[in-house]
Amino acid sequence: ALQPKLDTNGAASANENGSLETAGQAERMQLVDEDQKFNSDVGKYLEKWHLADAGFAYDLCAVVGGQSTGKSTLLNKLFGTSFDVMNESQRRQTTKGIWMCRGVSMPVLVMDVEGSDGRERGEDQDFERKSALFSMASAECLLVNMWEHQVGLYQGANMGLLKTVFEVNLGLFQASKAKNHSGKDKTLIFFVIRDHIGATPLENLRATLMADLYRIWDSLSKPEGLETSRIEDFFDFDFTTLPHKLLQPQEFDKQVLQLRTRFTDRNSKGFIFKPEYHKRIPADGLPRYLETIWEQVVTNKDLDLPTQQELLAQFRCDEIASVAFGAFATEIKAFRKPIEAGSVLEALGADMGTHRSMALAKFDKEASRYHADVYKKKRVELLEKLNAALSPFFLGQLKNLHKAILASFKKSVLGRLKGDNYDFAEVVEGEKSKAELTFRAASTAICLADTDWTIDEELAQFNEDVTQIADQCRAEETKKMVTQIERTLKKEISEPVELALARPGTDMWDKVLRSFSESMEKAESSYLKKAKSFNCTEEENTVALSSLRRRAWLALRAKVDEQTADTVLMSKLRSVFEDRFRYDDEGVPRVWKPDDDIDGIFRQARDETVALVPIYAKIEPTDRNLAVSLPSTSEDPAHAAMVERGEDEEFDFPSTLNLFSETRKVEVANRFRKEADAYYVEAKRSMVSSIAQ
Numbered sequence: 001a002l003q004p005k006l007d008t009n010g011a012a013s014a015n016e017n018g019s020l021e022t023a024g025q026a027e028r029m030q031l032v033d034e035d036q037k038f039n040s041d042v043g044k045y046l047e048k049w050h051l052a053d054a055g056f057a058y059d060l061c062a063v064v065g066g067q068s069t070g071k072s073t074l075l076n077k078l079f080g081t082s083f084d085v086m087n088e089s090q091r092r093q094t095t096k097g098i099w100m101c102r103g104v105s106m107p108v109l110v111m112d113v114e115g116s117d118g119r120e121r122g123e124d125q126d127f128e129r130k131s132a133l134f135s136m137a138s139a140e141c142l143l144v145n146m147w148e149h150q151v152g153l154y155q156g157a158n159m160g161l162l163k164t165v166f167e168v169n170l171g172l173f174q175a176s177k178a179k180n181h182s183g184k185d186k187t188l189i190f191f192v193i194r195d196h197i198g199a200t201p202l203e204n205l206r207a208t209l210m211a212d213l214y215r216i217w218d219s220l221s222k223p224e225g226l227e228t229s230r231i232e233d234f235f236d237f238d239f240t241t242l243p244h245k246l247l248q249p250q251e252f253d254k255q256v257l258q259l260r261t262r263f264t265d266r267n268s269k270g271f272i273f274k275p276e277y278h279k280r281i282p283a284d285g286l287p288r289y290l291e292t293i294w295e296q297v298v299t300n301k302d303l304d305l306p307t308q309q310e311l312l313a314q315f316r317c318d319e320i321a322s323v324a325f326g327a328f329a330t331e332i333k334a335f336r337k338p339i340e341a342g343s344v345l346e347a348l349g350a351d352m353g354t355h356r357s358m359a360l361a362k363f364d365k366e367a368s369r370y371h372a373d374v375y376k377k378k379r380v381e382l383l384e385k386l387n388a389a390l391s392p393f394f395l396g397q398l399k400n401l402h403k404a405i406l407a408s409f410k411k412s413v414l415g416r417l418k419g420d421n422y423d424f425a426e427v428v429e430g431e432k433s434k435a436e437l438t439f440r441a442a443s444t445a446i447c448l449a450d451t452d453w454t455i456d457e458e459l460a461q462f463n464e465d466v467t468q469i470a471d472q473c474r475a476e477e478t479k480k481m482v483t484q485i486e487r488t489l490k491k492e493i494s495e496p497v498e499l500a501l502a503r504p505g506t507d508m509w510d511k512v513l514r515s516f517s518e519s520m521e522k523a524e525s526s527y528l529k530k531a532k533s534f535n536c537t538e539e540e541n542t543v544a545l546s547s548l549r550r551r552a553w554l555a556l557r558a559k560v561d562e563q564t565a566d567t568v569l570m571s572k573l574r575s576v577f578e579d580r581f582r583y584d585d586e587g588v589p590r591v592w593k594p595d596d597d598i599d600g601i602f603r604q605a606r607d608e609t610v611a612l613v614p615i616y617a618k619i620e621p622t623d624r625n626l627a628v629s630l631p632s633t634s635e636d637p638a639h640a641a642m643v644e645r646g647e648d649e650e651f652d653f654p655s656t657l658n659l660f661s662e663t664r665k666v667e668v669a670n671r672f673r674k675e676a677d678a679y680y681v682e683a684k685r686s687m688v689s690s691i692a693q
C-alpha cells in the first residue's frame with residue numbers, strides 16, 4: 001500500500017509531476033457493505049493511511065449522483081483513490097456499499113457510494129438516501145455529479161436526492177440551529193457537470209441549477225424555528241464543468257488536474273476545504289463518530305448532530321483519559337514499595353508533578369479537540385483521579401518524613417547533650433527550629449498544586465511531637481541537674497553535721513539546721529538560675545524544687561543517721577563522758593586521790609551525758625525559726641503521683657525528725673551506763689593502786 005507523505009502542516013504536498021497515474025493509489029476500504037453493515041476496521045485504516053493522529057488536519061469529501069455517471073472515475077483522477085470503476089467493455093457491476101479511501105499526497109478522506117444500477121428502484125432510493133444523510137453528517141464537501149443534459153430537469157433523480165439532502169440537513173441541526181445558528185458549520189455542495197459540450201456557458205447552468213435549488217428549498221416544510229431560514233444559512237454552492245472524457249480525453253485530464261489543485265492548494269482561488277466546512281470531529285474520534293452516525297441512520301433514528309458530537313466527546317474523552325491514566329498508573333507504581341517500607345523519596349514532589357503533567361498533557365493533546373465543555377469536565381475528573389492515585393504517596397511520605405525527622409531531631413539533641421559544655425536551651429531550640437523547618441520544606445515540596453491536600457494538620461502534629469521530645473529532654477536534664485545540686489549540697493553539709501553532732505548540746509540541731517538552710521538556699525538559687533535558661537515552666541520548677549528539698553532533707557537525715565549509728569554514737573557519748581569524768585575543768589587529766597569525790601563527779605558526768613541521748617533522738621532546734629518543715633506525700637499531689645508511678649518512695653516528714661525510737665533511747669542510755677560503769681571501776685582501781693604504791 002502506498003504511504004502518502006504529509007508536510008509539516010499536515011497538508012498534502014502537490015504532486016510534482018502532476019501525473020496521477022504514476023502517483024500510485026492508496027488502498028480503499030468498504031466502510032458500509034451490501035448488507036448495510038458498518039466496518040469496524042475503519043480505525044485501522046486511518047492508521048494505515050497515517051491520519052489517525054491528524055487531529056483536525058484532515059478533510060472529508062463525499063459524492064452523490066446517479067449510477068454510472070462517472071463518479072468513481074472522477075474521484076480516482078482527482079484524489080488518486082482506487083475506487084472500483086465500471087468496466088467499459090464488460091459492463092461488470094461494482095460492489096454495492098459506501099467506500100472510503102485516502103487521497104494520495106493529501107490528507108483527504110474520500111467517500112464513494114455504489115448503488116445497484118436502479119434495477120430495484122425502491123431499495124436503491126433508500127440506500128441513496130441513507131448514504132446521503134451519512135455523508136452530510138461527516139463531509140465538508142458533497143460533490144454532486146451529473147450530466148449536462150440533466151441540468152434543468154427539475155423532476156430528475158438528482159433534484160429528488162437534493163431535496164432529501166436538504167430535508168435531512170434541516171433535521172440534523174434542528175436542535176441547535178433553532179436556538180443559535182452561527183453559520184459557521186456550513187457544507188459545500190459542489191456541482192460537477194459532466195460531458196459539458198460548451199454550448200451553454202457555466203454561468204447559465206449555474207443560474208438554472210440555483211433556480212431549481214431555491215424552488216426545492218421553498219417547497220420544503222421547515223421545522224419549528226427554522227421557517228424563515230434560507231438555503232444559504234446551511235450551504236454554499238459551487239459549480240464546475242468537465243468535458244466529455246471519451247470524446248476529449250486530453251482536455252478532460254487537463255481540467256481534472258486543474259480542479260485537483262482546488263482540493264490540495266490552500267492558497268488557491270476557490271479552495272474547497274474552507275475551515276468553516278470542517279465538521280470538527282478529531283481524526284481519532286472519527287471511527288466512533290461514523291459508526292454511531294451510521295447506526296442512527298440505519299435504524300432511522302432522529303439524528304441530532306450537536307448531541308452526537310457531545311456524546312462522541314464524552315466517549316472519546318473517557319477513552320483518552322483512561323489511556324493517559326493507564327500509563328500514569330504504571331509509572332507511579334514504582335513509588336509504592338519504598339514509601340510503604342518507610343523511605344523518604346527525595347524527588348517525590350517533582351516526580352509526582354511530572355507524571356501528573358505528562359498524563360494531563362497526553363489527555364489535553366487529543367481531548368482538547370472535542371466539545372469544550374465536555375473536555376473541561378472530563379479534565380477535572382481526570383485530575384481528581386490522578387490526585388486520588390497520588391494521594392497515598394503524599395500521605396505515606398508525610399508519615400515517613402514525620403518519623404525520620406523526629407528521630408533525627410532526637411538523635412541530634414541527645415548527641416549534643418552528651419558533653420558538659422553546652423547550653424541546653426540553645427541546643428534544644430536550635431534543633432527544634434531546624435527540624436520544624438526541614439519538615440515544613442519537605443512536606444511543602446510534596447504538596448502538589450491543584451489538589452485539596454494540606455500539610456497544616458501534619459505540621460501541627462509534628463510540632464507537638466517535637467515539643468514533647470524537647471520536654472522529655474528537659475525533664476531528664478532537670479533531673480540530672482537536681483542530682484548534681486544534691487551532690488554538692490551533700491558534700492557541703494557533711495562537715496558541719498559531723499562537727500555539730502560531735503559537740504552535742506542543746507543548740508546542736510540549731511547548728512545543723514542553720515548550715516542545712518544555708519546550703520539549701522544556695523542549692524535553690526543554683527537550680528533557679530539553670531532552670532531559667534532551660535525555659536522550665538513554673539509548674540516544673542515547683543515540682544523540681546520540692547523534690548530537691550525533699551532529697552536534700554533525706555541526705556541530711558542520712559548523714560545524721562551515719563553520725564548516730566550505734567558505735568559512732570557510743571563513741572561520741574564516751575568522748576563527752578570522758579571529757580567530763582577524766583579531765584578537770586581546765587582540761588587536765590585527773591589522777592584520782594582518796595579525797596576525790598569520785599562518786600559525785602562520776603554521777604554528774606554520767607547523768608549529763610545520758611541527758612544528751614534525748615537531744616540526739618530528735619531533730620529539734622531551740623530556735624523555732626530554724627525548724628524545717630516539708631510537705632509529706634499525702635500533702636503533695638505531685639509527689640503522690642510520682643509515688644503512684646513508682647518513681648519515688650513515700651515521704652513522711654514528721655517521722656524523719658525522730659531519729660531514735662523510745663526503746664533505742666533506753667537501750668543507748670543503758671549501754672552507755674554500762675560503759676560508764678567500766679570507767680568508774682577503772683577509776684577506783686587506779687586510785688587503789690596509787691594508794692598501794
Ligand code: GDP
Nearest residue numbers: 067068069070071072073085086087088194245
Ligand atoms: P459511477 O457508477 O458513477 O461510479 O461510474 P463509473 O466511474 O464506474 O463509470 C461508469 C462508466 O462511465 C464507465 O464505463 C466509465 O468509463 C464511464 N465514464 C467515466 N467518466 C465519464 C465521462 O466523463 N463521460 C462519459 N461519457 N463516460 C464516463
Ligand code: MG
Nearest residue numbers: 071072084114
Ligand atoms: Mg462508482
